[in-house]
Amino acid sequence: MKTVFSRPQALTNKPLHYCPGCGHGIIHRLVAEVIDELGIREKTIGTCPVGCAVVANEYFNVDMQQAAHGRSPAVATGIKRVLPDRVVFTYQGDGDLASIGMTEVVHAAARGELITTIFVNNAIYGMTGGQMAPTSLLGQFTTTTPYGRKKELQGSPIRVAEMLATLEGAVYIARMSVHNATHVMRTKRAIKRAFETQLEGKGYSLVEILSTCPTNWGLSPVEATKWLADNMIPYYPLGEIKVAAAVEGIN
Amino acid sequence: MKTVFSRPQALTNKPLHYCPGCGHGIIHRLVAEVIDELGIREKTIGTCPVGCAVVANEYFNVDMQQAAHGRSPAVATGIKRVLPDRVVFTYQGDGDLASIGMTEVVHAAARGELITTIFVNNAIYGMTGGQMAPTSLLGQFTTTTPYGRKKELQGSPIRVAEMLATLEGAVYIARMSVHNATHVMRTKRAIKRAFETQLEGKGYSLVEILSTCPTNWGLSPVEATKWLADNMIPYYPLGEIKVAAAVEGIN
Amino acid sequence: MVRKKVLMKGNEAIGEAAIRAGCQAFFGYPITPQSELPEYLARRMPEVDMIFLQAESELAAISMVYGAAGAGARVMTSSSSPGISLKQEGISMLAGADLPAVIVNIMRGGPGIGGIQPSQADYFQATRGGGHGDYRHLVLAPASIQELADLTWEAFALADQYRNPVLILGDGMLGQMMEPVLLPEEPPPLVDKPWATTGAKDREHNEIYTLHMGMEDLEKHNQRLAKKWEQIAREQVRYDKFMLDDAEIVIVAFGIASRVARRAIRMAREVGIKAGLLRPISLWPFPTAAIAEVAKQARAFLVVEMNLGQMIEDVRLATGGLVPVELFSKITIVPNPKEILQSLCSLARRTGCKIDEAAIKEESA
Amino acid sequence: MVRKKVLMKGNEAIGEAAIRAGCQAFFGYPITPQSELPEYLARRMPEVDMIFLQAESELAAISMVYGAAGAGARVMTSSSSPGISLKQEGISMLAGADLPAVIVNIMRGGPGIGGIQPSQADYFQATRGGGHGDYRHLVLAPASIQELADLTWEAFALADQYRNPVLILGDGMLGQMMEPVLLPEEPPPLVDKPWATTGAKDREHNEIYTLHMGMEDLEKHNQRLAKKWEQIAREQVRYDKFMLDDAEIVIVAFGIASRVARRAIRMAREVGIKAGLLRPISLWPFPTAAIAEVAKQARAFLVVEMNLGQMIEDVRLATGGLVPVELFSKITIVPNPKEILQSLCSLARRTGCKIDEAAIKEESA
Amino acid sequence: MDKKREREIRTLLLAGFGGQGIISMGQFLAYAGMLEEREVCFVPAYGPEMRGGTANCLITIDEQQIDSPIFEQPDVAVVMNLPSFNRFEYQVRSKGLLLVNSSLVNQPVQRQDIEAYSIPVNELASSLGNIKVANVVMIGALLELTGIIQAESIIDSMRSTFSDSKHNLLALNRKALEKGAEYVRYLSSKQRLAV
Amino acid sequence: MDKKREREIRTLLLAGFGGQGIISMGQFLAYAGMLEEREVCFVPAYGPEMRGGTANCLITIDEQQIDSPIFEQPDVAVVMNLPSFNRFEYQVRSKGLLLVNSSLVNQPVQRQDIEAYSIPVNELASSLGNIKVANVVMIGALLELTGIIQAESIIDSMRSTFSDSKHNLLALNRKALEKGAEYVRYLSSKQRLAV
Amino acid sequence: MVEMIMHVELCKGCGLCQATCPQDLLSTSDQVNSKGFYPVVLLDKAKCTGCALCARMCPDLVIEIHKQTA
Amino acid sequence: MVEMIMHVELCKGCGLCQATCPQDLLSTSDQVNSKGFYPVVLLDKAKCTGCALCARMCPDLVIEIHKQTA
């Protein structure tokens, strides 16, 4: 018998608490699969965001630290600087990374910190019940944009990947999506490349992943994947946004 | 007698405390001249950074607020939102804006906040005695990079103008310099355009100004202008980095 | 029009009371268990042509408050414990710049991320100033939704009156629970703000600042602020008494804990214990004199708080060693009246207070 | 090799002592009057193959400390008052996650931007926890450069011993002044950190966390932490006595203020006043018992602090109303021995302490 | 109906899972109490455990000022699903009242010192053509058994809180209240009362 | 020289403007005191007022543990420029000592209750070929007048703190110390002592 | 031969697998699991190609797939 | 005719004006001002074109320039 698909080693057996159909579950699994495939489970340390994934420490079967809201890149920097031969990643939501934690991610990227960020962009604050995120789309209804997000009042959503790509220290920046199986597989390849970028000491790497929050979007999980494809992808183009020359050889 | 050049109305009579040859003095004057020329002295409100310009409230003859370190764009947002018909500007150093205050400037820009930022990039922390700024150049000696700034340790300097230009709400972004009289005049034109962008309600505007800190660079004022031209300009290209379509008509 | 009671959630009552107090702008960042407040205002502020803005962080929110307050607006922010920690530098700035603003802390359990259950563990932070430097701000601790609304309204008035930030301190349960409330109608009178940065038209330019370079300048500035705080301390002490007239044991408790304490006191009275409650409404200024007065007659104090014992220091400072002051502490669990009753019984026995042991037996039978 | 004294600036002595205490990483952000500390370490840490990193802010610095501490390193950060306010959420995180770390606050005047003159106005913040939730950390207050070095060294040992943050609290003058110092040589013994996140090799994965979802979980967690802090409070009280044996008036002062107080006491002795000094070295835990003991014999206390009166609360809590406790307060000015002497004289007269009025006359003649 | 117990009923606990209308059931009761000029207090359990999990809330309705908004042993517990039944059966105070949604709970009540009623509210609601009013059916039963609130006050509270577009639902809700009341009248005519 | 006063000298204030070597003058004194196994304490005035403005520092040298690192009325004040002279002339304690850099201060000392010396240290230093050692010349004068520290200890302190490349400057500094001492010896042979 | 193991107790009935299966082989059970969700079921084992697309979309690691090695 | 007013008390002697003047008309005084700086002086009034480049570079608003209207 050959195992085609099973629970990765880098996840614990704990059932996930995420809502039905939530993208976090898929993304957790992808990160764990990559860790398994690279054989780095025993030398990987991750950070949890404040957000729905705050208890990711219970799911990832690697050493984990919960960071204060938005500070994951700084926490990861602290870890990586004292343990330079370990693999360090941050797992962050769009509120965590693009709102309160913007300074930290920009500076980790600018420093070319040898860490990898998994950035889950679900265009909303999931954990706190559906408030606007910096990545919420224009017109999107959230509990803090009850009349729809308006450019004049709340400004336009931030394209994090493109913004960070302007920094020299950020050498691998990709935007992927988990709304269907094909893109799930692409996302996994990007995550792998990001970790490899770190393993080869090239610089900072980040994969932005468009993900669903069926609960706070008020949609069924299947509708949510469609909403993502129809609304998010046009504003957030997918692909490898930046592959610095140094990284091009990898993979 | 026609006055060719005299102290602008928008400056008080208080002598500036800046070190001999410091760029802050020139930039203060330019901002004041623009305020005078636009006839907006009585409806302009500015914010002081924490940095050498912390007491700019004593120099600008307009209403001023001292903001906490890095928070000027948020303070300015607070002012502008409650007084939408006033002209609001922030005056910030590179430590203030690009280090501790990165989140606030990115978000003010992303929101397209109708404020103008005068961003004084002197590649160093002036007030605190010459520590590294996020904009310090590779190889630059500062009190916290006594062996020279190294890419592997401290990362590469951040090009703030280019980074912010990726944001939709930022509609006028320029980088200028005050190392010689020609550029001083160009800088003034850019500052004026930035204020006009605000006056016409187009969006967020920012002028990054390369400036000197003779004291902490350990150079004479004249040497400092040369150092700026030789070292900073090659890394920080001058010009109007972004003029959104909406702004193109202006001036 | 007859004013009618409405049933409201605590967080929403704060929001509506703020609007009726003439709040012109709200800047905040979501956090459980107070997100209903920004959410409510996100809906309501545009309806009344006022500003609601979700800030990028608590640091930004408090700085927006600073800017708007400096520009003369009535302004508010809210958060819960970790978010309030992030606002400490900003609160110190507001206090140092004599700026009026209303800050709401709907506390949850800590330290760190902690949890989202109700707690009162930010008492020290609120009353001693978690930020740097000497500064004080009013701390108002409501115990019902009605009081939440009333004190929110008053907070705006007090902030303007003294040019000082005012903190509303509630816990997660107060934020989430619903009670009938009669909402305020008229805003507190507007006060002149000639110091505000509104544009230097027909006057000298105004400056809002907290830097005082010279040693003597800063000293003088601090002494002036100290005078203001002394005045507030004289004028704004608030507290409530319950069954204190003949009380041998005095419970001191605020907020939600005081509600449970009232219940425990009624139960205690049924078993012959003369218990009463002194409920501080202003935590700063603390009702020190009132407690000192009560201490003359009481045999013992029981401080009931949802933390490891913080307000107890203020009670001890007020009683000055006259009578034993004991602690009943839960940290992130709203205490149970029965447990408090047990503590009261034990304390009554140990301090020779009246107690009807027969009734207790009967009760537990 | 004979250990030799060197003349060092306070800020640099902290840096060198940290290196000798085996500090593996420093993360900080510049701020006057402590920037010489990061600057010193920027030079020295690379020489000893250790990490110096200038963080993008105080928030980032304390979070880097959290990460590195969680990964098992001996780690330090430093700042001055406004920057320490910004670290409050992070300090609460460290305490909640049982992480050892050393934090230095070289205080300046506040509130807000304030000034850069020395001050002791962050006493409340330091001892009560400016951050949210119940937590405690050791607060060590040196009064000389030698003690600055010694206590820095010890701070690392204590942080590891208790898995708790330790704060060194000094003022701007201590940071800037120079005195001879004998530097520590050997680092405190390394302790095992099986909980550290170093990679889950040959063991279960480790987790550093502060979220405790369930109400009971969080309560239990807090109770466990409380036990630890009670233990520290029992084991780590430090203070110094000066001319206390026959003292009728006891000055309580810490840090630089205590140095000036000593001088005032010598002057007071010359005019027949039996004055003495109790100098808390650990501000938390506070030497409550020692002060209570002294209070039995003293006629009056004078608390000398460079703030509006903060430590005085702890002194009053310790003396429990037994004797008058008065305040001598400067906020951002190091007090002058003569002024303190005047306060001592006045207090002595009012409390019927011995005083040689003739000598005073002579002195002022 | 025991008039003495009626006076004693101040505290109610409602529990079930999210989506069963537990919170709105509680809010209608509190609102109606307010309309009757009584003192009321409503406390939801909040937090992450709400997500897809159980929902419950506490209501106090009293003639005098309400002290503690929480209580450990409610006078009445209404349990709308099995986990709630398991969790709360033993919390009701002795001689208190337990209402069980027997459509989802098929276990017998063990306690002998309380009064318990099993009411198949899902089926009863379905019989009205809308399973969503199962919670209202339960309120109807509760009011009939305790008299704590007038049914009409519940309708008034709905009128005050429903948006205009939902006002046409008032008739259905009135029927649901009546259905619940009717069922317990039928029950009490036949069911053993375990007091 | 009055031996009694010598023993009484514990506290020194040095003042001038930035660039005159005020701070290093103070540090050499403190360092030398340490080498002589005395208790020493050095306090710089810091902050923005330093920028281009005045620089000053306080030094205490004592046989016993030093209490207060600051003091209001120094036993000795050394003023290197006019603003410092104006600011500090009246701070020196009665019967204390005031050393004035007469190269930059051309005002007469008003106080009669102190001992004052005017020393043209800039010219004296120039005569050695290096105006930068004006501060060291002043130390020389100070040591000669007070005996508070051995001149050789100052040289030792320089040896310990100078980088290797600057060790060749030690001879010049020794000469500067001697120059200052010589000048006050010459002065005291002729100048009125206003004690 | 494809062997599919369904950890039904983990299934939240989100339907993402179902929407993904190219063979349309997945359906929802009419029996709730212990968490109160209607878990997914494989309708026709024989038709399953073992492509694992369903598993890749599943956020809850419900689906495990093994193949008989030829 | 160009009239140049020098607010010498504001001058910090930084030399930026001097380095800028296309006519090389500016020099440093040998007398310190009250702040201790050696202020700038205009050497040859007649040659000054009033181009104001010096003033534009001056950080301290020392230089004021007026021109005789023709």
Ligand SMILES: Cc1ncc(C[n+]2csc(CCOP(=O)(O)OP(=O)(O)O)c2C)c(N)n1
């Ligand atoms: C300092 C602080 N501020 C705010 C919060 C409240 N909070 C918790 S999660 C969150 C945002 C979560 O959104 P996101 O990062 O997008 O993650 P998601 O839940 O969507 O995965 C916020 C604001 C907090 N816990 N701490």
Ligand SMILES: Cc1ncc(C[n+]2csc(CCOP(=O)(O)OP(=O)(O)O)c2C)c(N)n1
């Ligand atoms: C919260 C806080 N952190 C740090 C400081 C110390 N500080 C004052 S100014 C400054 C940086 C100034 O550099 P920059 O913004 O580049 O301005 P410049 O002085 O160069 O014009 C710093 C870190 C402070 N005052 N407050």
Ligand code: SF4
């Ligand atoms: S709230 Fe949204 S992001 Fe959070 S677990 Fe549920 S679906 Fe996922």
Ligand code: SF4
């Ligand atoms: S330190 Fe630098 S930036 Fe600050 S005033 Fe002096 S020259 Fe200007």
Ligand code: SF4
């Ligand atoms: S493995 Fe492929 S064919 Fe089989 S059920 Fe899953 S998606 Fe369908």
Ligand code: SF4
């Ligand atoms: S995707 Fe997973 S959780 Fe969702 S229905 Fe399918 S098996 Fe169940």
Ligand code: SF4
């Ligand atoms: S105005 Fe022009 S020509 Fe005249 S001095 Fe200035 S720079 Fe020279």
Ligand code: SF4
């Ligand atoms: S530029 Fe201004 S300050 Fe500098 S030397 Fe010329 S006049 Fe003086």
Ligand SMILES: [Mg+2]
């Ligand atoms: Mg999100």
Ligand SMILES: [Mg+2]
């Ligand atoms: Mg700078």
